[in-house]
Amino acid sequence: MKAKFSEYLNSAAPSLKKLIRMLKEKYDYVSILSTDSDGFRMMVSQRSKSVTSGTMMTERGSVVRVCRDGLYSEYAFNSFDPDRIGETYDEICRQLDAQCELLKATGSKVYKTDVLDDEPLTLFAEMETGSLPEETDLSALMEKLSALSDRGMTLGEHVIDCRVIAQSTHVNKMFLTANRDLRQSYVYSEGNIGAIVMKDGHNEMSFQGVSGRKGPEIFDGFEAVLKEAVDTAEELLTAEKVVPGEYEIIASPEVSGLIAHEAFGHGVEMDMFVKNRALGKEYIDHRVGSDLVTMHEGALCAEAVASYAFDDEGTPAGDVTEIDHGILKTGICDALSAKRLGTVPTGNGKRENFEHKVYTRMTNTIFDSGTDTLEDMIASVKYGYLLKGMQSGMEDPKHWGIQCIVERGYEIKDGKLTGKVVAPLVMTGYVPDLLGSVSMCSSDREVFGCGGCGKGHKEWVKVSDGGPYLKAKARLG
């Protein structure tokens, strides 16, 4: 079925277009992004339950972007009244003019940027989904999640709770300018099972997730990951600490995705090129990884939670080959940064929501597959670890450091898994060294889309990442 586009946005469009025409009298460029995204989030544990309508992407509001004399300004609001367009126009002008007066009073100069292109473009995308969050039988879903939680309690000796979270969002976005009218509607869903175990006063928790640009039907996938969540949590109770040092590692697809995201996801966000905050700018067409490393980024390179038809600046979605057989080819770029750098936008201009500024952001960031089997990869390791479960990561585009917090590692000695588990693991290193050490890639790959991505320590957006199993060398602590 199609994800039907928002009636509210359709009804607001004529008035918003009128507002654009009025603002165009005063400004060199005017666009409006309007959103109307609804959803639900349901949580079930043995001790409490909750239901809310809010997810990371639920919102309703608009943001006007204008440009005058090279200065871009924005006004975000959510009280638009179609019968009072004149008042909205006056308030936008009054507030932005007041800001300009302050800038003049403080002697601030403007970083001037050319006017954005506004070639005519029309797009109406209602994407396929198996079901819609607004039509979901939440009573049945609550029963399903409760049953999963109950069953999780029986699967391990030390389980004290089993928390199941399911959330689904119907995203509606409309981008308007004098010449553009883009409208898209799609559904993404995500969920996770968190098994909590306790032994001798020591807690551990392990998550297994499901996600996709799909409807709530995706929660049928919980069945397949429930046992793994419990088994993993139980394993963590007896896990040892790793002896700090450099090891041969095999990154599971989830950990490969984390590496992709932190290494040359953030590392080639080109708004950082504008500020000279990314080393990648100087390494285009240079080697940054082994021949086995090829990496794609874009809303079109997978069908996952971050796969849209156009970004928050009205640029159609793309698929960029960032690294081709170890050679850094290009980055990803929002429209304003592209104008400043003299390049083209790649469909990666994203906002946390209508209230936030656009930055260059990732969508789906994925390593290409290779030809090896996981069995051959394990057999090739003299002493090292198979890394599974991603907890968090942090980028460092300026210095190419990388921090990946990995849930657990399975010891490999002389080509065999020994059964010993170490946890948690702090994987660090110099990005080109890490990617340069990639010596084997499996032929399969997976994409993961649970959780979010920040820029520095704020601006949270949905992304997905993934890849195949990768064999490399890394420092573990």
Place this chain on the structure above:
Amino acid sequence: MLEKIIELLKKADTDGWTVTDTVTEGWEFYFIRHDLDQNRVRNTEHIIVNVYKKFQDGKYLGNASGEIAPTASEKEAEKIINDLISRAVLVKNPVYTLNPKAVSECGGEIPDVKMIAKDFIEAMQEVRETETEDINSYEIFVNSCRRRFLSSEGTDVTFVYPSSMIEAVVNARKDGHEIELYRMYRSGTCAKEDLVNDLQATLKAGCDRLEAKNTPSLNTMPVVFSSDAALKIYEYFIDRMNAGYKYQGISNWEIGKPVAEDMQGDRVTVDIVRQLANSSMNFDFDGEGAPVRECTLIRDGIAQNFYGNRQFSQYLGLKESSNAYNFVVTGGSKTEEELRSGSYLELVEFSDFQVSPFNGDIAGEIRLGYYHDGGKVTVISGGSVSGSMRDYAKNMHMSLQQRQYNNFVIPAFTRLENVRITGAE
């Protein structure tokens, strides 16, 4: 719109409701070097409705929450409320009561976003830069917020508050090599002098990072935390005193019992306070309309009081409780000099230092530190720290001197012993 929603809620078939209405005027300025990249205004109203329904003879109380946009029609608002009611009966939680009636009218002055923003811009212009150390970019966020909380119990409280944040990146360079350091400051209004002084110190730290060597393989070392990274250490203690963590089994701490085994060093004392100078979290009432309760969470390493929302607090049998926003950790027994004794690592910058409130595990890649070894000081970078607060809390020392980071006052220096260090050599 708010009045319409209240009217609808009064007519609806609920066993209680709450509404939080937050109106924000935000001014934002984004600079590349000192040139304005973009200016932004946020003018928004968010109305969050929470409805409650009792079922199975009042044994259970379910609730469901959602936002009603100011642009919603009356019909749309009514549908949202009815949907919430039908969702609330799915939420089978043991019964609890809503906070009793409280009434408070808006007391403070409405923050002037223009003046606060002006202070930030001027502060950034006052930072003394050189040819080799300068400001790369900064983003200024200033919000004036008015929040009104209403409930079916008759509560109607309104308060206004400023909330500001500035993110700054500084560069230092030498012989063609350039590094950056990242800072994020949160506050009520602009603490101009503190901001300028801290950024000045950051520029100096940037020079140090240019000289950094790879962190040696030290196995374990005492570590002195002298920056905001230490907040994560104290958040571990605070989070584990949260009623929700306790009720859900994540925290196994008990009132009257120590929060760590065999404590040999300084013992942690943490208080909740309602007001802290220039905190962005100076709220008299919490998000559920309860007066913020000032109390001691942990005294001398012994758990004293849990805190948290109405639901979990009642499940734990707490007579008085509220959510909390400002925290003061009492200073320890040591001077800075005493904490800096022997060989140790002083760690000031991490990629993202984390302490899990769940199991106490710590983790962070080192971006800048100082290895003090027998009078010799080496600037270091790379590698990581790991281990667990379950072990480190046994022998933790704190400076008497304190320092404020927005809504936290914590010891200015915190020393943990035998911290696991992974080198970068």
